[in-house]
Amino acid sequence: MQVLPLHTVRARVQLGVPLPFSVRGSDRTLLLAVGQMVHDEDQFDELFERGAVVELEELRAAFGADDPLFAPPPARKAAAEAMATAVLPQRWAECSSRVAAALAPELAERLPALALATRNVSLLVQRSASVAMAQIVRQDAATEAHYGITHAMNAAIACQVTARTLGWSEDEQQRALNAALTMNLAIIDLQGRLAHQVSPLTAKQRQMIDEHPLRGASMLEEAGVEDEAWLAAVREHHETPDGKGYPSGLSPSSELGQLLRFADIYTALMSRRATRAAMSTHDAAREIYALAEGSALCQALIKSFGVFPPGCFVRLASGEAGVVTGNGDKAYHPRVAALTRADGQARQAPVSRNTAHAAHRIVALLSESAMPIRVTAQALTCAIDGDPG
Helix, strand or coil: CCEEEHHHHHHHCCCCCCCCCCEECCCCCEEECCCCCCCCHHHHHHHHHCCCEEEHHHHHHHHCCCCHHHCCHHHHHHHHHCCCHHHHHHHHHHHHHHHHHHCCCCCCCHHHHHHHHHHHHHHHHHHCHHHHHHHHHCHHHCCCCCHHHHHHHHHHHHHHHHHHHCCCCHHHHHHHHHHHHHCCHHHHHHHHHHCCCCCCCCHHHHHHHHHHHHHHHHHHHHHCCCCHHHHHHHHHCCCCCCCCCCCCCCCCCCHHHHHHHHHHHHHHHCCCECCECCCCHHHHHHHHHHHHCCCHHHHHHHHHHCCCCCCCEEEECCCCEEEEEECCCCCCCCEEEEEECCCCCEEEEEEEEECCCHHHCEEEEECHHHCCCCCCHHHHHHHHHCCCC
């Protein structure tokens, strides 16, 4: 019987609505039969604390074996292409729930949960790398989200798109995603607290941070991870070429460990903390480039995102405001979908603009608060994914 933690399918559980699958305890005893209900969050939390699981076959029966999120690797490309633009925001929300479940501190069966989470992230990146990168660029809008979870997803996205730019094999891309998603496994909850903490680190917090690469790798080994390259990258993602990193103060032995380090820092810089504002994409790229001292890995990361990454709001010389939808022929000439007219009024539908033309060149980056209109996640996704590129 192949099972997944109940929390993995939290997005599919509707409170007060009959369940389309049964829920079992960690010992596989039946807790809730098909048709019974989870009445409230307290009941769900109680089930989670008891290590509740669901059978994979029941999930397939409930949601359909052709659901893209259950697609086997050979079918993922077709599954990704079949995913409609309109469902992408919901798919990303479901993906976040799966990542949260897979990274839960005390999880009895971590490997199947990680497999489902990484399959979700990979599928969505494959469906639209531009929409995936926009999740990172626009992360400052998700202030209520758990920082540890969003950061893990953002780093995983950054590593996967960079691995593609580098021409790494599919197995290497998957390993990069796996390692990035789990590199901070040992401090996920601490990261969530520190995002809101204004006081200095305590001695205990500092110790947890110093030890988390080794502790995270140990947790993965205990869960059954046998891929030594994955484990080594987690151990090394805070080591530096000059030997001044931690926890061992040794020069890293793998490219993957260094890619994780760059993705970790780059995506963290673009996130808001209690003690500082989120950096702009320009400033984050400049900071990571200076830190990397010409590293080809860092250059590939910056190239993947571009000078103006997808999801950036910009003002054009025409006076229109829009969103970057993807890289153009030149670094400073990305593709842009104009969302407003020159007078600031919303357009009924986005209009593609060639920023290489003087009339539509980018004259300013705009924060979300500086946009003349409110742009929903659905509208943003449609604008980016609707660009034929």
